[in-house]
Amino acid sequence: MNLLSATTTIAAIATPPGRGGVGVIRISGVNSLNILQQLTHSDRDYPPRVAILSSWLDDAGDVLDQGLSLYFPAPHSYTGEHTVELQGHGGPVLLRALLERLFQLGCKPAAPGEFTRRAVENGKMDLAQAEAVASCIDAATIRAGKQAQLQLQGAFGHHIDQLMQRLTSLVAHVEASLDFPEEEIPELFFDQLAEDMQRQLIFPIRAMLDSAALGERLFDGATVTIIGAPNVGKSSLLNAMAGRDRAIVSDIPGTTRDVLEVDFEVHGIPVRLADTAGIRESEDQIEQEGVRRAHQSAEQADAILFVADATRPDTWHCKVDADIYLMNKCDIGRGGYPDHFILASATSGSGLAVLRDNLATVLGDVEIADESMLVTRERHRQRLSEALHCIETGMQTLHDEERLEITAMQWRSAWMALGSILGIGDVEDILDQVFSEFCIGK
Template identity: 80%
Template sequence: MATLSSWFDSEGDTLDQGLSLYFPAPHSYTGEHTVELQGHGGPVLLRALLERLFALGCRPAEPGEFTRRAVENGKMDLAQAEAVAACIDAATVRAGKQAQRQLQGAFGEHIEQLMQRLTSLVAHVEASLDFPEEEIPALFFEHLAEEMQQQLILPIQAMLDSAPLGERLFDGATVAIIGAPNVGKSSLLNALSGRDRAIVSNIPGTTRDVLEVDFEVHGIPVRLADTAGLRVSEDVIEQEGVRRAEQTAAQADATIFVADATNPDTWICRFDADIYLMNKVDLQHDGFPGHFITVSAASGEGLQDLKDCLASCLGDIEMADESMIVTRERHRQSLADALLCIETGMSTLHVEEQLEITAMQWRHAWSALGGILGIGDVEYILDRIFSEFCIGK
C-alpha cells in the first residue's frame, strides 16, 4: 500500500514529502512487516530524514542484513542470497542474466533435484541394511550404481566443469599480449577493445610500460594488457618494460603471442602462450606455421575467430542449461565434496559388509549439497557470505 506522506522534524516542520509504502508480512523482501520511505533523493534531505529516524529509535542496517533476514525467514535460500550480491556486482549482461537465474531460484532447484535423487538412492541402501537376512541380488547393486552414475555423478561433474567459466563471469580475467616490438600488439589491443587506447607507431619499442584496457568476450569481463616488445636492449627504461611484460604474462589468466606475418624473425615464442597469433596477414597471406591464428588488426580480418578462441581459453563451454553454471567457489567446493563422498560410497557398494559405509558417505554427500542452500547448521556460512555485502542490502 502506497500513501503520499509528509515527514516532520522534532519541531513539527516538514522535512520532506514522498511515498510511504507498507509491506505486511510475509509480503516483503525480508518476510517481515516493512515500511519503505521514498523521498526526493537529495543528499541533504535524505540525511535529515535518516537522522530523524535514528532519533526515533531506528538504526542503520548491517551489511547484507535485509537479505540475511530474508534467508532466515525462508524468503530465499543461500544460493539466491549470494545471487543478490552477484546482480549488484555483474559487469556484463551475461553475468547479470546468470545472477538473475540464480536469484529466481533456478540453480537452487537443480541442487534440490540432486538431493532428492540422492535421498531416493540412499533409501535403497538403508532398506538393505534394515533387512540383513534377505539375500541381495548382484543386479540390484549394478542398477543402483548405474542410477548413481547417470543421475548424480555426471550432472555434478558437468556443473564442476562449468566453474572456471562461472567464476570468471564475475571475477573477470586478465589477458596479456606479448611479442616482439612492432608486431602490432597495440593495434590488436585497440581493435579488440574498440577504442583508440594505445599509441600505434612504426617505431619499434613505442610501448614501454604495461597498458591495460577493459572489454568483454562472450560476456566474460577481460582486462587486456598490452606489453612492451620482447627484445634485448641497452635502454634501461626498455629493459624495465620487458621485465614488466614478462611478469604480466606470468601472472595473466591467458597470454596471446603476436607475430608479424611479414617478419619471420618474430615467429619464435620463448613462452608457452595460450594463443599464437599471426598479425598483418593482409600484407602476407601464407608461408607461416599452421598453429597460428591469422588476423589483421588493421582490417579486422580474423578478429572474431580470435575472440572465440580466447573465450574458450577462459573456460567458456556450451551448456544446454546455463542455470547450472557454478559461479561461487563455495558452491564448487561443496559440489566437489559431494562428488568425492558419492564416489567413495560407490567403492563399497558391492560389499554387503560395508554397506553402512556407503550409506554414511552418501549422507555426507547430501549434507554437502544441502550446505549450498543453507540446509543444516550454516551459521558460519551466513557470517562469511553477508560480510561481503554492501551496507544495508
C-alpha cells in the same frame, strides 16, 4: 530466524552513495509501521503496497524531506517481515538526516546484506538465490546479468534440490539394507543402485563442475596479456579489440614502456586485455623495466596472447608457452606462416572474430544445453566437489555388506554438502561469510 533478528528493526540507505534524483531508505522489522507513523507524526493507516505522499519530520515537527512511503506487511515483503520503503530525494545530506532520525526512533543500523539474510532466514529465498542478488548487482555483461536472473528466480537452486531428492531416495535403499541385515540382498540390487547413482548424480554433478570455469569468469572476469617483439602491432590489436584508441601506435620500436589495460567482453565474459612492452634485449633501463613488467603480467594472466608480425619471420618464435598465437599484418605478409597461428590484421579487422572465438574457448566458454545449471561461485563449486567426492567414496564400499554403513555415512555427507549450497543444515558460519560480502541496504 535468530531471536535478535526477530526483535530488532533495522534501517539503511538502499541507493548508492552520492547525489541522485531519488534516494531510498529501507526499514525492516516488527516495529516498521509504528516507526513510520512516528516519523510522519500520524497514526494513519498505510494500505499494503500503496505509495503514499508523506512528509517525514524531525522530533520538533520540522520537515526533513518529503516523498513516497510504502508499507509491506509480513510475510508479503522482501524480508518476510513488516517492511517500509521511503523514497525521497537523493541528496546525501537529506538521506543521512532521515536515517539518523530513524535511529532516534528505535531502528538499528543494518549490517551488510542483513535485509537479504533475513529473507533467507524467513524462507523467502534460499541461499543460492540470495547470492544471486549480489550477482545481479555485480554483473558486468548482459550474459552475466541474465545468468544472475536465472539463479535469482531459483533455477539453480531447483537443480540442487533435485540432486538432493535423488540422493535421499538412493540413501534410503542403503539404510533399508542396514535396517534388515538378516535379509539376503542380491548383487543385482547393488549393481542397479550403482548405475542409478552414476546416471542420476555423478554425471550431472560432473557436468555442472565442468561449467564452473565459464560460470565463475562471467562474474570474476579474466585477464589476457598480449606479448611479442616490439612493433608487431600489439597496441594496434589492443585498440582494435577495445574499439577505441587506447594505446599510442607508432612505427618506432619500444613505444610501449608500461602495461596498458583495457576492458571489453568476449561472448559475455568480461576481459581485461593488457598491452605490454615489446620483448627484446635493450640497454635502455626504462625499456628493461617494461620488459620485466611484461613477463610479470604474463605470469599473472589467465591467458597469454602471442602476437607476431607477418612481414618479419624473426618475430614468429615465442619463448613462453602462450595460449593463442596470432599472426598480425597478414594483409601485407607473404605467407608461409606456421599452422598454429591465427591469421589476422589489426588494421583491417580481418581474423579478429576468429580471435574472439578462440579467446572465449581458452577462457572456458563451452556449449551448455541448460545455462541454469551453470556454476558461477567458488563456494558452489567447492560444495559440489565435496559432494561428488563423498558419493564416489561411498561407491567404493557399496558392494561390501560389512562396510555398507560407510556408504550410507558418505552419502549423507554428500547430502549435507549439497544442502549447504541452499542454506540447509547448520550453516551459520556460511551465512556470516556470504552476507559479509553484500552492500549495506541489500
